[in-house]
Amino acid sequence: MHALRQRQCMLHLRCQICGEETFGRSDERYLWLVAGSEPLQEGEESWSPPVHESCAAEAVRYCPHLRKSHVAALVDAPMFWGVAGLVYDPETLEPLPGEDDDGLTHVSFADPQLRWTVAARVIVTLHGCTPVALDDLVGAAV
Template sequence: MCVPCARISVRACPRLREGHVAALVGRARVWGVAGTVHHPATLEPVTAFLEEVSHDHPAIRWTVAHRQVLALHDCTPVDLRDLPA
């Protein structure tokens, strides 16, 4: 997210105004998905909550993804007020 949009998000969101952490990220690697894993034989959901499944895990074939999961590397915590726009 760009710095101006991050600042707008903090101003607009009551939860972020209560507290947040900002970081500059050197690398972001797609790791997998969070989703509903289904049994391969019955196609019934295995769990009632979102399960994180890596792209190389066999269960990925039976997972309905709800969101992508990233691994963040080389992170540096920052204060948004100290960053140029």
């Protein structure tokens, strides 16, 4: 996902597929959809923005990563935690090796390394997670 679009979607809780607001569910929760096979856990970090049910179904149909395996959860409260980015050594000003497969390091807003980080993504922690089967959720919305 494009870095600017990711930040805008996270900061305003917009759908990562269509870019529209995800407010408006009758249960006042947000749908999170991520690639993987393990259910989303309480307090888990995520850089994926929320999605609408209809957009999630489309994403699973067309995205190779999600088609392979995905998990979904209804989330009560996404809490801003930090960023993923390139961290620079304050002594040498050289980039430090990243912790992720994509070379980025997760840095919380409270971490002193934040001032030496060039952010690429906003990260939230997910609270009040209820795993859901996307097929059931999309079927109920139709």
